[in-house]
Amino acid sequence: MNKFKSFLLSRKPVITQISLILSVVLLGYSFPQRFSTSQAVIDKWRGANPALVPWVEKLGLDHVYTTPWFAVILSIFLLTLIISTSDQIKKSFHLTFKKDIFTQKEGTIIHTSEEALVSAIRKKGYINIGTYEAAKRFVKHPWGYCGNMLLHLGLVAIIASSLVLLLTQKRGLLHLVEEEVQEPGKPWTVEENGLLADRFVLPDAIRLDKVNYEFWDSDDLKSLSSDITIIDPQGNSRQYKPGINKIITYKGTRIYQSNTLGHAFFVELIDKEGAEASTILLIEHPRRRDKPGHGSFNVDDLPYPIKANYFADADKKMMTGGNPLLNIMITDDKNKLVNEVSLKLGESGELGPYTARLVYISRWSGLIFVQDPGMSGVFFGFSIIIIGVMLSYFTPPREFLIRKEREGYSLVWIPTKFEKFYEEEFKEICSSFAWSDGK
Amino acid sequence: MNNFAVYTGLLWLAVLMYIIAGILNAYGIIFRKENVERNSYRTVYAGLLIHSIGIGFWWTITGHGPYITRNEVLVSDAWIMISVFLVFKRYFPVISRASIIIIPATFLAMALGIFFAPEIRTLTPIFTSIWLIFHISFFKIALGSLLIALAFSIFYILKTRTKSKWLQSLPELKIIDLYAYRFSGFGFIFWAVAVLAGSIWAHQSWGRYWGWDPVETWALIAWVFWGFYLHMRRFFNWSGEKAAYLLIACFTISLIALFYTSHLETAIHLEYFK
Numbered sequence: 001m002n003k004f005k006s007f008l009l010s011r012k013p014v015i016t017q018i019s020l021i022l023s024v025v026l027l028g029y030s031f032p033q034r035f036s037t038s039q040a041v042i043d044k045w046r047g048a049n050p051a052l053v054p055w056v057e058k059l060g061l062d063h064v065y066t067t068p069w070f071a072v073i074l075s076i077f078l079l080t081l082i083i084s085t086s087d088q089i090k091k092s093f094h095l096t097f098k099k100d101i102f103t104q105k106e107g108t109i110i111h112t113s114e115e116a117l118v119s120a121i122r123k124k125g126y127i128n129i130g131t132y133e134a135a136k137r138f139v140k141h142p143w144g145y146c147g148n149m150l151l152h153l154g155l156v157a158i159i160a161s162s163l164v165l166l167l168t169q170k171r172g173l174l175h176l177v178e179e180e181v182q183e184p185g186k187p188w189t190v191e192e193n194g195l196l197a198d199r200f201v202l203p204d205a206i207r208l209d210k211v212n213y214e215f216w217d218s219d220d221l222k223s224l225s226s227d228i229t230i231i232d233p234q235g236n237s238r239q240y241k242p243g244i245n246k247i248i249t250y251k252g253t254r255i256y257q258s259n260t261l262g263h264a265f266f267v268e269l270i271d272k273e274g275a276e277a278s279t280i281l282l283i284e285h286p287r288r289r290d291k292p293g294h295g296s297f298n299v300d301d302l303p304y305p306i307k308a309n310y311f312a313d314a315d316k317k318m319m320t321g322g323n324p325l326l327n328i329m330i331t332d333d334k335n336k337l338v339n340e341v342s343l344k345l346g347e348s349g350e351l352g353p354y355t356a357r358l359v360y361i362s363r364w365s366g367l368i369f370v371q372d373p374g375m376s377g378v379f380f381g382f383s384i385i386i387i388g389v390m391l392s393y394f395t396p397p398r399e400f401l402i403r404k405e406r407e408g409y410s411l412v413w414i415p416t417k418f419e420k421f422y423e424e425e426f427k428e429i430c431s432s433f434a435w436s437d438g439k
Numbered sequence: 440m441n442n443f444a445v446y447t448g449l450l451w452l453a454v455l456m457y458i459i460a461g462i463l464n465a466y467g468i469i470f471r472k473e474n475v476e477r478n479s480y481r482t483v484y485a486g487l488l489i490h491s492i493g494i495g496f497w498w499t500i501t502g503h504g505p506y507i508t509r510n511e512v513l514v515s516d517a518w519i520m521i522s523v524f525l526v527f528k529r530y531f532p533v534i535s536r537a538s539i540i541i542i543p544a545t546f547l548a549m550a551l552g553i554f555f556a557p558e559i560r561t562l563t564p565i566f567t568s569i570w571l572i573f574h575i576s577f578f579k580i581a582l583g584s585l586l587i588a589l590a591f592s593i594f595y596i597l598k599t600r601t602k603s604k605w606l607q608s609l610p611e612l613k614i615i616d617l618y619a620y621r622f623s624g625f626g627f628i629f630w631a632v633a634v635l636a637g638s639i640w641a642h643q644s645w646g647r648y649w650g651w652d653p654v655e656t657w658a659l660i661a662w663v664f665w666g667f668y669l670h671m672r673r674f675f676n677w678s679g680e681k682a683a684y685l686l687i688a689c690f691t692i693s694l695i696a697l698f699y700t701s702h703l704e705t706a707i708h709l710e711y712f713k
Contacts, residue, residue, distance in 0.1 A: 022660075022663075025651075025656055025659075025660070028651055028656075029653070029656060033651065065651060171646065171647075216561035217561075218559070218560065218561045220560070220561045220562075220563050221563045221564060222561070222563075222564065223564050224564055243564070244564035244565055244567075244644065245564060245565070245567060245568050245643055245644055247643065247646075254646060256644075256645065256646040258645075259563075259564075259565055368645070368646045370646040370647075372646075375642065375648065378638070378648055379635070379638070379639060379642075379648070382631070382634075382635040382638070383635065385631060386628065386631050386632055386635060389624075389627060389628050389631060390628055392624075393621070393624035393625065393627075393628060394628075417673075418617055418620075418621060420613060420614055420617050421617065421621070
């Protein structure tokens with residue numbers, strides 16, 4: 001066991017583990033990651049690097065932080081940290097309450113009474129920790145000895161909590177149109193689960209009642225929230241209003257307002273034979289009143305890919321007008337424009353072989369649902385690290401040892417860090433009394 | 440006179456004061472004219488007052504703190520750099536010589552900030568969290584502390600390698616080395632608090648505490664490098680010139696993390712500068 005412990009804590013394995021983790025970060029940086037990159041960018045990257053695609057799929061290089069091999073690396077690192085932390089706990093306990101306070105350092109002989117010397121030492125903020133073998137030990141900031149221990153403990157808490165998250169977290173994104181109901185078990189717009197997590201199922205049905213938003217005069221988003229109703233299996237309903245930075249917690253699931261929003265256009269397409277196809281085009285809200293929001297769609301039973309954009313206001317004078325202007329374009333396989341039509345609510349027009357009609361317009365927004373046990377462990381760990389480092393750097397401990405000698409008291413000063421900064425404390429005490437070299 | 444002209448005028452006036460202060464300060468330190476050096480601080484305080492009025496004025500115009508546009512970011516960075524230095528100088532008078540690097544760094548950051556024309560940007564709801572304020576403020580304070588550490592590392596190298604007379608007025612090499620070590624420790628702590636506040640903000644806004652976007656990744660890399668530097672000093676007894684060069688490398692990585700990565704396409708933080 002001891003051999004294994006010393007192997008794990010020796011320099012090469014520790015450096016190897018840190019290098020492996022940094023390499024994963026580098027991989028995550030080099031390969032577009034699914035959770036932070038749009039599908040279009042990923043597809044483009046795959047098209048440009050076909051030789052790498054099999055490796056990406058085999059090794060999960062497009063989601064490195066949620067791969068089993070990353071979990072293994074983290075687990076080994078966590079084990080190393082736990083062992084190192086247990087050593088640090090023993091060490092800080094020993095440093096604070098050690099009994100073997102014999103020091104090789106020669107003491108300075110102070111010619112005064114014990115009371116006077118102790119009083120001078122106490123005035124400098126030193127605390128009497130104990131007396132061992134006729135030597136009294138005074139420590140300034142003894143809690144500083146816990147700094148490294150807390151630093152290690154914090155790292156353990158963060159990595160352990162991150163592992164719990166990596167294995168068990170559940171995240172789902174829903175793009176809901178006003179009045180739309182999402183039943184538990186229905187597929188998410190985007191779902192991302194931990195390695196050991198089951199499918200993420202909503203605790204109860206959710207209905208988006210209304211999307212509320214405002215824009216500044218500069219066209220930047222001013223506020224965004226959603227009125228939602230949660231309906232349990234007995235039919236009881238409760239209203240909530242998640243907004244940006246206003247989180248709702250319901251049955252252990254946190255509900256976030258995503259910053260995605262837009263309009264849903266209900267379009268009816270009728271071909272020359274009179275066959276009808278209806279579709280709902282969810283397009284992101286334009287960022288500026290004079291610039292359209294865009295979307296690309298593949299509609300079932302339609303041979304053409306559809307591209308669409310819209311202005312929030314047909315006159316391009318405001319961001320929240322009730323009169324959006326929708327442009328629908330159909331393209332061929334080579335992305336070449338076949339035909340296009342511009343529609344306002346209730347209008348219809350020719351779109352290639354179809355007659356398109358804009359039947360209804362509604363708003364949609366994104367809601368994020370999260371179950372992530374272990375999250376508080378991450379923040380706790382980080383806080384512990386900061387406290388540990390603060391204790392270490394703001395309150396470095398230093399000690400005085402005093403022992404009765406024939407002609408006075410032997411005084412030894414032991415700084416643990418930044419000796420030059422604090423040596424005045426020792427010099428001032430010596431200069432307050434008559435003293436002589438202890439040699 | 441319109442608001443933009445008033446704001447830019449105040450900033451230029453502050454830059455001018457800092458430039459005068461920088462010249463007086465360098466002259467005072469190099470030629471050991473204590474009076475001139477003392478007066479340079481009066482000019483710095485005058486510059487800081489005008490600088491503060493400028494920031495306060497712009498705050499009332501935009502309705503939010505100085506942390507949205509490039510201009511605001513750099514102008515407030517400069518304000519915090521000089522303020523952190525002046526505050527620390529009260530408690531550690533030995534660091535006063537670092538002024539020869541801090542004051543020029545301040546007016547350079549200000550001048551660069553002014554080149555990015557000020558614009559009025561409104562605050563999107565994602566940026567209204569109190570954790571964002573902590574996140575940004577602590578990064579700026581960390582930068583101020585690390586700049587002092589950098590100054591001492593440069594002093595160490597200069598004093599070891601050159602024979603300039605003015606360098607003799609600096610403390611002995613051991614002390615210079617210790618101050619670089621100490622202030623990098625402060626910077627490391629403030630950097631950690633900034634990252635923690637940022638992750639709480641991200642958790643509050645997006646439901647995830649870490650998104651591995653370039654800014655987050657580089658902030659972590661920089662923090663790990665500072666941790667490595669402190670570790671090497673504490674447990675492997677690194678000191679002197681070797682440590683000074685490592686500190687300069689860590690500072691360079693921090694600058695990349697703070698000023699370059701936020702402009703990368705994939706960064707969530709790019710939202711700031713759109």
